[in-house]
Amino acid sequence: MDRERFAAIHCSVARTAGLVADPWTLLILRDLFLGMTRYEELRRDLGVATNVLADRLDRLVEGGLAERRPYAERPVRHEYRLTEAGRELYDVVLALLAWGDRHLADQGPPLRLVHTGCGAPVVPTMTCDRCGGELTPDTVVAAPGPGGRTAPGTALVARFLAHP
Structure with missing residues (x-):
């Protein structure tokens, strides 16, 4: 996949x-959210x-969503921690x-989510x-x-936006 094309x-x-x-x-994001941080765990x-x-x-790491941190020196081993931007996903x-x-x-x-604030099972909603x-x-x-404008990848979007 040409990721640069999507970035543009x-x-x-x-x-x-x-x-x-x-x-x-x-x-990988799911596993990082679940607390797995080491390459071998993942x-x-x-x-x-x-x-x-x-x-x-x-x-x-390059996208600023995770940080690589060393946890062992011989041999060098890293763990991966979500950045604030990564946690926002x-x-x-x-x-x-x-x-x-x-x-x-x-x-x-296959997985049940429980809200720590009240202890109740939750279903995510927006x-x-x-x-x-x-x-x-x-x-x-x-x-x-x-920041909106008509450009490649958004050529027809403006026609479909509601007018305030």
């Missing part, structure tokens, strides 16, 4: 997809080829998990940061933003 599209969805929209990258959990894992971890991973639980988990969700209302395609309209 004047669209936040395209740019983010160019960085993280790869199954291995998303699974490799064993995912069963991914070492070159693929190294490439995806390098991309997360938690909502994205939860949205994928919730969708998969609803549409692909015939025998029930809500308005102002009123708390649920965000769905029926309750949200898109409007032009200050």
Whole structure:
């Protein structure tokens, strides 16, 4: 995949997809959120080829989503920790998990989420940061933003935006 092409599209969805929209990258993010930080833990959990894992971890580090920190000197070994920008992708991973639980988990969700604040099981939902209302395609309209412009990858978007 030509990730540079997505980085050049004047669209936040395209740019983010160019960085993280790869199954291995998303699974690595999932494991980092679950607390796995070491290369060998990630490799064993995912069963991914070492070159693929190294490439995806390098991309997360280069993209500012994870940091590589040494934890052993002889031989040199690193762990991977999410940066603040990487931690902000938690909502994205939860949205994928919730969708998969609803549409692909015939025998029930493989993972249960529990809110530490109240101890109750939770189902991730997107809500308005102002009123708390649920965000769905029926309750949200898109409007032009200050950085919006027509460009390759967004040639027709302007015609579909709601006018304030």
